[in-house]
Amino acid sequence: MLVTTQDELSDYQITKTLGLVKGNTIRARHIGKDILAALRSMVGGEISEYTKMIAESREQALDRMIGQAQEMGADGIVCVRYTTTAVLSGSAELFVYGTAVKLDKNSIT
Secondary structure (H helix, E strand, C coil): CEECCCCCCCCEEEEEEEEEEEEEEEEECCHHHHHHHHHHHHHCCCCHHHHHHHHHHHHHHHHHHHHHHHHCCCCEEEEEEEEEEEEECCEEEEEEEEEEEEEEECCCC
């Protein structure tokens, strides 16, 4: 599955637009990670526990969007965007969306 934030994919022609595809996940902070993060914030630097949590959330949401596109018979997803929203104190939704498309490889003449 080809996925891009661009409106098109070089070397491919969009032959059909299949529609909107999306994926999301909501993650809550873990008390153990909060304690480590609080300690780390006192000395400065990256809070790797949260970095890892957000990276995993991004991958899970992306996988769900790709799964939806595959069910539609798509070859690619264009115009991909991510957004994050606070849901409750200590939890956030990561949402990804794009347009599922059918593609043809451009011929070199």
